[in-house]
Amino acid sequence: MAKRILITGSNGLLGQKLVALLRTQPEIEVVASSRGANKLATLYPDVRFVPLDVTDAAQVTQVLSDVNPSHLIHTAAMTNVDECELNRAACWQQNVTAVENLVAVCEVLAVHLIHVSTDFVFSGNAGPLAEDALPAPVNYYGESKMAAEQVVQVATCPWSIVRTVLVYGVAHDYGRTNIVLWVRDSLRAHTPIKVVDDQLRTPTLAEDLAQGCWLVAQQNATGIFHISGDELLTPYDMALRVADFFGLDKQLITKVNSDTFTQPARRPPRTGFIISKARRILGYQPHSFEEGMRLLAQQLGEIQQTG
Template sequence: MVKVLITGANGLVGQTLVRKFLLLSQFELLATSASECKIKGLDTDRFRQMDITSAEQIKTVFDEFNPEVVIHCAAMTQVDPCELNPDLCDLVNIVGVRLVGKASEQIGAKFIYVSTDFVFDGLKGPYSEDDQPNPVSTYGWSKLQGEYITRSLKVPWVIVRTILVYGVTLSMNRSNLVTWVRDSLSQQKPIRVVNDQFRMPTLVDDLADGIISIIDRNKVGIYHLSGPEMISIYDFALKIAKIFELDDSLITPILSESLSQPGKRPVSTGFVLDLAVDELDYSPRNIQEGLLMVQNLIGEFSVSPGIPPAC
């Protein structure tokens, strides 16, 4: 059995990886996160509270579990809080990667770092793995520093970049664009959504499957894993409204500049997926299929009496 440790396991990506790994008998899993376990159905033995900015906590957990693969999902993930609090952003997204990366190096564990399209400036997407990063925000900059740390490790490493991740967790406790649009419109709340930013939204299940494929196939290096379709965020919101049969007249298209957000966003990102398709058999769902899957999972997860509450 391959021993896999996940950081930031309470997050959207972390919880989805946990749900998938628990179904795969060739892996032994340890989920870790900063706060107490919020993952529905996970046995307490499979979870440790671990702050990635504490070398001491990392050492305790690594000494106990001795992972062979570390999937580093933990991060300060919101653009504006990073812009407003760059010291905290650097601590979590740079120092944290260094500490977890070094701990992995010390025990010879493969290190998989989850990164972002926000390392690019968004002027010429879609981007391939060897395009030159040029972040336009503190968040993007901090994640790029995390990539540099990852690349310097003397163990096999992987950088997985992804884009606008959406989906639903068993605990249904992680907000993302799809859940935000759905919840707002369900409550008849008007929302404003930018129509001048373009992304390739990623179903979290596809991302998790891609990461598992990287481990299964023993791959190293940089991989771009996103959905296959480029769309404006406004048009994506309209599709969400349509799938969930909600009133799309509540959605107003706006320009990014009218939001006056502290953190700048890249205009158009998107990824060239050829490497992942060729080497990982990566086959992401299109937006229609992805949203239908979310709709089905919401139905399934809201009536899952057999699953115990969060550990």
């Protein structure tokens, strides 16, 4: 059956990867939406775009009623962890109020809501984590995302929650960096960097996360799914691998503890996901970290430099 899928936050890293993936699928009509101007207009002129501020309840009602999607993949969020700690009202509005707005309309229109969440809903005392682990966030970003999950879980429309971990990749006209690009760019500039070795994550290629969201929509799967890579690594491990992959100087990387940095928000020390449910139910298969870096390098037109 044909599906019409509305994406919120289409200018973001995941949003861009979803638009790129879904526009190539047969019998799928993808509609992109974002609060700002459409960054993908020149890349994908064939994709319909509608402006949407998800914190504006009236606009949410108008746009969803007009588009009438079968599925909504909600990627828009305030994700800068320290900014969320410092600007709590804005964080709550963008991460919780927005979800309340979307749920209210999805219930009326019977839209399948696919909500993207995070490993930061967990305390980080134990990992990797399965879907039934109990949330216990240690920062305000995590609190807001947990509250949003609770809103989704009592919705009367079909719903799915896709949690993910430390997403990396490259996007068009995108100001934010991620661990792979930050390490590569720093070492290329011969800038010494300090990288923590007391946190554990399962880093996630943005394309894999988009694929996971698409598999959920394609199969009308409901419930909670953990979608990430399957290699449990510290950021220091990742930095060494980035240096090796791009042929850069590992001597510039210093191993440190989290308490080296003064950050407004605490980080959960150990997360990472067990992805066996997504493999079994959805057929999800992530790239390895090396394969992810190779894809990233290809997209940047640099693969010839890395063998």
